[in-house]
Amino acid sequence: MTTVRHLEIAAAAEPPAEGTRRLIDGQERVYYDGYWIKTYPVPADSLDAKKRLIEALTRRLFNHTEYGLNIPGHRLAEARAAYAAEQDPGKSRVKAAMLAGALFNRATDIFRKLVELQAEGIEVxxxxxxxxxxxxxxxxxxxxxxxxxxxSGEEGIDELWGEPFRAFSIPVEDFYEGRYIKIGQTLRDIDRIAAAMIDTIGQVPLFAGVAGPIRDLAAAAKVKTETLRTDPEIFDIWSSLVTAGERLANFTPGPPTGTPSRCPPPAGSPVHSVSDGLHLLRAGRDLVFYITRARTPMPKSTREYIERCQTYLAIGSVPFAPAPLPA
Known part of the structure; x- marks a missing residue:
């Protein structure tokens, strides 16, 4: 499995310009946010290519969002009427999301027909x-x-909802370049989450050995983030990510080697809850998986998770977090 290359800049050196491309070990990579990201060939800028891209992006949307939003395009009028008539704020939010799903599917239906017309020689x-x-x-x-x-019930990923429109309105090559920018931001946030876990949970004596599994997860997640599902290496890359996540989730806390098992904490230090620490580890694993699979940052969730880690280190427990949506 390859590794994502994070450029270390010497104090006096200038980093490459964003968007710089280089051939590294025989693979073209593009530089964004401090990372050399694997590139892929760009499809031709045609209606058919846009149709395939919009269809793929729409499927991707429904794969990452809450359930029940994949409303067929032919039910758009029903979805719009249901949203307009709803008075309850909670239901109104859900029906707005359902309307968005119907709108995406209707747009995809239209684009599919336009491509069929073009294939018949009709200019569009x-x-x-x-x-x-x-x-x-x-x-x-x-x-x-x-x-x-x-x-998961975490924040919405607005970037995903904007992608089909961007794919429709700009050249395919420009769309792909924008994706590399988002991938760079995602790699940055994976490293931020991993660093926060190590600097907080990893400082608690019972979790002294957790840094290695966290780094393994981050490394595997970054490779997966830059890799398309159609890549021949995806079998090794995905299995490496899953097993790294399993190792972290199954981490067993214990005192550092040579430390008495019942050694009390220093005077004035908080007593850290083992169950809260394990919960944080697994929540961090889940968050890394969410943004890795979406290949898009989740800034609110990332910020709140890092804050929970810092609170755990300071007081030994984790603040209440909202329950996830039903699976």
């Missing part, structure tokens, strides 16, 4: 009425994305 221009309608649906769905939660 950018100012075609159906093209405009498709763009309007994608734009409306993107605006409703703020109501959608991640499947």
């Amino acid at each position: 221009g950018c100012d075609d009425a159906l093209m405009r309608e498709c763009g309007q649906y994608l734009m409306e769905a993107m605006e409703l994305g703020r109501f959608v939660l991640h499947r």
Whole structure:
């Protein structure tokens, strides 16, 4: 399995410009956010390529968001009416998310038909009425994305909801370049989460040996983040990530070697809850998996997780966290 290359910049050296491309060990990589990210060939900028991309992005959306949003496009009018009539704030949020799903599917339906028309030799221009309608649906769905939660119940991933519209409205090559930027930000946040876990949970004597499993998870997650599912190496890469996550989740706390098993903490030090520490480890593992699979940062969830880790180190327990959505 390859490793993601994080550029270490000497004090007097200038980092490469963002977007710099280099051939490293026979593989083209692009530089963003301090990382050399693996690149892939860009499809031709055609209606068919955009259709395939939008379909893939729409499937990806529903794979990462809360359940029940994959409303068929032909039910768009029903979804819109249900949202407009709802008075309860909680139900209104869910119905807004369902409307967004219907809008995405309707836009995909239209785009699919446009590609079929083009295949029959019928010219479809950018100012075609159906093209405009498709763009309007994608734009409306993107605006409703703020109501959608991640499947875990964590924050919504607004970036995912904007991607189909971006794929529709800009050249395919520009869309792919934007994805590399997001991947760089995701790699950065994986490292931030891992560092926070080591600097907080890893400082508690009972968790003294946890740094290695955390680093293994972060390394595997970064490789997976930059790798497409169609890559020949995905079998080794995904299995490495899963097993690294399992090792971290199954970590057994214990006193450092040579330390008495019942050695009391120094006077004035907090007594750290073992169960809370284990809960934090597993929550960190889950968060790394969420952003790795989405290949998109989750800044609110990352910030709140790091704050919980810092609180655990300071007082020995973890503040209450909202329960996840039902699986």
